[in-house]
Amino acid sequence: xxxxxxxxxxxxxxxxxxxxxxxxxxxxxxxxxxxxxxxxxxxxxxxxxxxxxxxxxxxxxxxxxxxxxxxxxxxxxxxxxxxxxxxxxxxxxxxxxxxxxxxxxxxxxxxxxxxxxxxxxxxxxxxxxxxxxxxxxxxxxxxxxxxxxxxxxxxxxxxxxxxxxxxxxxxxxxxxxxxxxxxxxxxxxxxxxxxxxxxxxxxxxxxxxxxxxxxxxxxxxxxxxxxxxxxxxxxxxxx
Amino acid sequence: xxxxxxxxxxxxxxxxxxxxxxxxxxxxxxxxxxxxxxxxxxxxxxxxxxxxxxxxxxxxxxxxxxxxxxxxxxxxxxxxxxxxxxxxxxxxxxxxxxxxxxxxxxxxxxxxxxxxxxxxxxxxxxxxxxxxxxxxxxxxxxxxxxxxxxxxxxxxxxxxxxxxxxxxxxxxxxxxxxxxxxxxxxxxxxxxxxxxxxxxxxxxxxxxxxxxxxxxxxxxxxxxxxxxxxxxxxxxxxxxxxxxxxxxxxxxxxxxxxxxxxxxxxxx
Numbered sequence: 001x002x003x004x005x006x007x008x009x010x011x012x013x014x015x016x017x018x019x020x021x022x023x024x025x026x027x028x029x030x031x032x033x034x035x036x037x038x039x040x041x042x043x044x045x046x047x048x049x050x051x052x053x054x055x056x057x058x059x060x061x062x063x064x065x066x067x068x069x070x071x072x073x074x075x076x077x078x079x080x081x082x083x084x085x086x087x088x089x090x091x092x093x094x095x096x097x098x099x100x101x102x103x104x105x106x107x108x109x110x111x112x113x114x115x116x117x118x119x120x121x122x123x124x125x126x127x128x129x130x131x132x133x134x135x136x137x138x139x140x141x142x143x144x145x146x147x148x149x150x151x152x153x154x155x156x157x158x159x160x161x162x163x164x165x166x167x168x169x170x171x172x173x174x175x176x177x178x179x180x181x182x183x184x185x186x187x188x189x190x191x192x193x194x195x196x197x198x199x200x201x202x203x204x205x206x207x208x209x210x211x212x213x214x215x216x217x218x219x220x221x222x223x224x225x226x227x228x229x230x231x232x233x234x235x236x237x238x239x
Numbered sequence: 240x241x242x243x244x245x246x247x248x249x250x251x252x253x254x255x256x257x258x259x260x261x262x263x264x265x266x267x268x269x270x271x272x273x274x275x276x277x278x279x280x281x282x283x284x285x286x287x288x289x290x291x292x293x294x295x296x297x298x299x300x301x302x303x304x305x306x307x308x309x310x311x312x313x314x315x316x317x318x319x320x321x322x323x324x325x326x327x328x329x330x331x332x333x334x335x336x337x338x339x340x341x342x343x344x345x346x347x348x349x350x351x352x353x354x355x356x357x358x359x360x361x362x363x364x365x366x367x368x369x370x371x372x373x374x375x376x377x378x379x380x381x382x383x384x385x386x387x388x389x390x391x392x393x394x395x396x397x398x399x400x401x402x403x404x405x406x407x408x409x410x411x412x413x414x415x416x417x418x419x420x421x422x423x424x425x426x427x428x429x430x431x432x433x434x435x436x437x438x439x440x441x442x443x444x445x446x447x448x449x450x451x452x453x454x455x456x457x458x459x460x461x462x463x464x465x466x467x468x469x470x471x472x473x474x475x476x477x478x479x480x481x482x483x484x485x486x487x488x489x490x491x492x493x494x495x496x497x498x499x500x501x502x503x504x505x506x507x
Contacts, residue, residue, distance in 0.1 A: 045505065048340050049340075049342060050336065050339055050340060050505060051502050051505065052502065070342070072337075072341075074333075074336040074337050074340055075336075076333030076334075076336055076337075078329075078332040078333035078334030078335075078336070078337065079334060080250070080254060080334060081332075082253075082254045082257040082258060083250070083253070083254060087250075087253075091246065091250050092337075092341060094242075094243075094246045095243060095246060095247075095338075095341045095343045096341055097242075097243075136337060139337065
């Protein structure tokens with residue numbers, strides 16, 4: 001479970017986040033929605049421990065009393081071009097201290113599950129955008145984390161890759177993981193998310209299950225709801 | 240050295256060795272000076288042997304005066320590309336964020352990158368030392384005394400290794416401040432003037448330096464290497480410069496580690 005409480009972040013005079021509070025529960029996929037520049041990446045960087053919030057804090061919970069573990073797929077999909085796919089995943093596993101005894105087995109399993117088999121031993125610089133995302137996802141889940149944060153994982157992916165990624169996220173959720181991802185594709189969010197958090201100009205404008213939100217605001221679709229919340233002056237009403 | 244440091248160091252070296260063009264370029268950059276110098280000195284030595292303008296002793300003096308500059312510069316050359324690529328390059332290619340998101344300790348990340356660069360710098364020193372041995376051996380074919388390889392190489396290594404570590408610390412710290420590979424290249428090229436300038440200053444300084452000068456890195460190593468080349472074992476004088484270099488390296492590593500946790504590292 002990931003809990004954000006009162007996250008506030010300023011860049012000089014610009015207020016990026018203002019008291020952002022929400023909870024992403026275990027065994028659920030939570031979608032963070034927002035227009036470009038709404039503060040999604042800043043929120044994720046704070047949740048991942050890459051940035052410090054000016055105010056507020058982040059709580060991560062592990063399952064069954066274990067220490068909380070976290071996997072992160074960042075917004076930028078930079079890879080180490082001269083490492084092979086196998087070496088790349090192995091590197092991140094070793095950095096995480098994951099499964100020292102059966103590392104090769106786990107890496108091979110991930111390559112197989114993510115459909116990277118044909119590219120396992122080619123340099124990462126030759127991968128397509130979709131394969132890069134899969135490679136970075138493998139690095140993010142190699143240590144079987146309780147909590148997974150993905151910043152716009154499907155941007156730049158084709159339909160087939162997007163569907164494969166969705167299936168993977170669902171299977172992680174079904175095994176009890178807390179999956180938090182961001183997107184600005186409403187249809188994706190509607191089909192995938194158990195909970196959505198709508199971020200408008202660094203403020204949580206609405207949060208809840210998609211169906212409940214539509215009922216509460218009387219909107220016909222998430223698209224309509226999002227547009228009405230994003231319209232100037234609507235944030236105060238939404239809160 | 241922590242396991243994480245070792246994992247990062249090995250990965251950086253593995254990637255660096257696969258970049259054949261970069262390795263070739265840094266080999267050329269490391270060896271161009273000493274090879275050219277060796278060729279010129281050997282030509283002069285041949286002339287001296289045939290009753291030319293210079294005496295054999297004068298050629299030997301020139302070798303002893305010029306080689307230390309190349310040796311102190313050599314520890315800054317081989318690791319330069321790797322230092323930039325693994326810090327500023329990672330920021331530019333946006334893979335650094337993924338690395339930092341693993342929550343590997345920032346000190347271990349800084350140390351891993353530093354260790355890889357230090358290994359390259361030490362390789363540069365060894366290659367240049369081999370060149371120096373060949374040059375001195377070549378000159379000895381004239382009328383210079385026979386070369387005592389151990390008496391000559393060990394003090395040079397003892398002086399050069401701490402400097403190679405310090406050079407790596409300086410290069411990694413400075414390049415981590417750069418946002419792009421190109422920016423890092425500008426800074427580290429400027430940094431290369433430091434050993435050159437100090438080496439030249441030192442070459443023109445009096446033979447026996449004041450004790451305080453042994454506290455200044457590069458300057459101290461230059462003096463120690465010059466002594467070793469004249470067949471004079473620096474002995475206990477090696478200790479102070481080594482301690483200074485190691486302390487400064489630790490300070491630079493801590494600075495690099497703190498940069499890795501700074502918000503600014505994520506923004507271009």
